[in-house]
Amino acid sequence: MQNRIVFLNLNPMTLTELRYIVAVSQKNHFGLAAQACFVSQPTLSIAIKKLEGELGVRLFERSSKNEIRITEIGQQVIDQAHIVLQEARILSEIAQQGKDPLSGTFKLGVIYTIGPYLLPSLIPKLKQRAPNLKLIIEENFTANLYQWLKQGTLDAIIISYPFAEPGIETSALYEEPFVVALPRDHAWNKRKEILPEDLAQQDLMLLGAGHCFRDQVIKACPNCMVGNSEITRSLEGGSLETIRHMVAAGTGITVLPHTSILHSHHDERLIDFKPFKAPAPSRTVAIAWRKHYPRKDTIATIRETIQTTPLNGVEILQ
C-alpha cells in the first residue's frame, strides 16, 4: 500500500505541473510553493500527485511537520523540469522578438524594368526605417514572380498593372509616364514633346517577350514596328540599360519609363529624353501579396517607404 503508485490520469505532463514541482523544490514546503504559484495548497498537492503517478516515481518524501525532502530521482526530474521550462521561456522570447513586423527576413520580388530604378533609392531608405529587416531581392519577369509569390517563395512582389490573380491582393504605388529616348543627332531633337502616333512606323528597340513593359509600349504606340530588324531581335535577352546604351550609340530610338532617366548620368549628353504629349502613356507600378499573408504591416511599411522616396516624375497613388 505505502509504496504503490496509483495511476490517476491519462493526460500527459503539463508545464504547470513542472512549475509546481520546481516551486516545491525551491520552497521545500507545499503550502509556500502553492502560494508562490498563486494556487491553493490542495491544487498543488493533487497536481504533483498526478505527475508522480504518471511518471511512476515519488518526487518528494513528505513527512508532516518537518520540511519535505526531494528524492534522488526527484532531484533529477526537477533539474530536467528546469530545462524544459527554460526552453519554453525561450520559445516565448522568440515569438516576442518576432512580433516586430519590421524584423526577420522579407523576400521581395521586383520586375526587371522597375528594379534598377526603384531599388537604389528604396533599399537605403528601408534600411534606415527598418534596420532589423533583412531584405532579399529577386528580379525577374512578372510571370515568374507571380509563381514564386503564390507558392510562398516570395513575400511580396512589385510589378506593373494590369495584374489580377486569384488569392493575390495588390496596391498601386505610383503612376510612371513613358518617355522617348533619342540619340543626340536625331531628327526630333528640336521637338518638345512626342505623340504616340508619331512612333508609328518607327522601328523601336524594345525588350524581348516576357517583359510587360514591352507589351505596354506596343499597346501605347499603335503601329510602331518592333522585332523586324536584326538589331531588335538581338535584344531578346537584354535589359533597358542595354537598350539605352544602344540609343546613346545612335543605333536607334526607344521608349523608356520615366524613372530610368535619373540613372543615365554617364550618357545623358548622348541621349535626348522627350516626354509624350499629355495624356502621356504610363504604367502603374504596384505591390502585390498573398491575400492571407500575415505580415501586412511589413508590406505597409515598404509601401510607405516607396511612396515617400522621391522618384522624379512619377505620381504617387493612394
Place this chain on the structure above:
Amino acid sequence: MQNRIVFLNLNPMTLTELRYIVAVSQKNHFGLAAQACFVSQPTLSIAIKKLEGELGVRLFERSSKNEIRITEIGQQVIDQAHIVLQEARILSEIAQQGKDPLSGTFKLGVIYTIGPYLLPSLIPKLKQRAPNLKLIIEENFTANLYQWLKQGTLDAIIISYPFAEPGIETSALYEEPFVVALPRDHAWNKRKEILPEDLAQQDLMLLGAGHCFRDQVIKACPNCMVGNSEITRSLEGGSLETIRHMVAAGTGITVLPHTSILHSHHDERLIDFKPFKAPAPSRTVAIAWRKHYPRKDTIATIRETIQTTPLNGVEILQ
C-alpha cells in the same frame, strides 16, 4: 480586422499546443494534423489560435484549398517547440530509469562495531543482486547515524537495538551472541564456556563512550571493571580490531560480537574465543529508515541480502 491578434486566454502555453503546431508543420494540413494528434480539427484549430494569440504572432498562414504555409517566425517557434518537447521526453525517460528501485545511489550508515564484519560479505553480494545500485557507506556512532538519517543525509542505517526514534521505522536483521576473547595463556583456556558473572571484577578492555556495544557488554556483565586502568582509558578512540590485537598481545581480555571471529585469521592462534553459557548475552542488529522514505523496496532488498548472507553464528530474525 484581418491582422489583429485577439487575446483569447490567460493560461500559459501547454505542451499539448506545442504538439499541435509541430503536427501541423509536419502534415501541412490542419485536418490531418488533428487526426495525427487524435483530436478533432476544431480542437486543434482553436488550440493553435489560442497559442498564436498568446504569443502574439501568427504561426501559420491559412489559405483555404491550398496547403497551409508556415510563417518565418512560425518556423522558429516550431523549431523551439521541438526542443521543448524533446526535453520533456527526456524528463519522462529520466523518471522511467529512476523507476528501478535498485538503481541510483543509496547511502547506508553502519555503526562501527558492525561495519567491519557485515560489509565485507554484504557489499559483494549486493553488487551482484543490484548491479545498478551505487552504495555509499558511512561508518559512525549510532547517535550520528541517527541524526544523518533524520535529516536525509542517509537513506538507511544499520544499528543495534535498543533503537526507537520518532519518525523512524526499524526491522531486526539478526541476533548476534557475544563471545569472550582471551589470550592463549589465560587461566580460562580450558573452559568450554563462560558465565557473564565470571567477568565480575575482571578488567575488560572495551570501546570508548558512544559505542553502543560498550554499553551492551557492561549491561550484560554485571560488576565487570571498565575504565579503571591506564590501558582501558587509552582505548577511547580505538576500534574492536585494536582491542583484539591487544588481546592477542596478552594485554587483557574482552568481549566481542560473534561475527568478529571470522575476521581474526592472522591472530587466531594467539586468541581463544569462548562462548557464553546459554542464554548467551547478545545484540540485535537492525536496519532503520525514515517512516516516509519512498524507496522501501530498496531497503527490503538490502535486508534480504543481509539475511541470506551467511554470517557465522548469528540467528536470522524475521
Place this chain on the structure above:
DNA sequence: TTAATTCATAGCTTTTATTCATCACAAGTT
C-alpha cells in the same frame, strides 16, 4: 492532553478542452 503545523482528501464550482454540426471561403468543374 491540547495546539499548531502540514500535507491529503472530499465535495463542489469554475474554467478549459473537446466534439459534432455547420458555416464561409476559395478553386475547380460543369
Place this chain on the structure above:
DNA sequence: AACTTGTGATGAATAAAAGCTATGAATTAA
C-alpha cells in the same frame, strides 16, 4: 454562372480538468 469539393473557422453543447473551501489525519511541540 451555378455546382462541387476541400479547407479551416465558428457555435452550442458536453466532457474533462483544474481550481477552491472545508475538513481530516498525522506529527510535533508545549
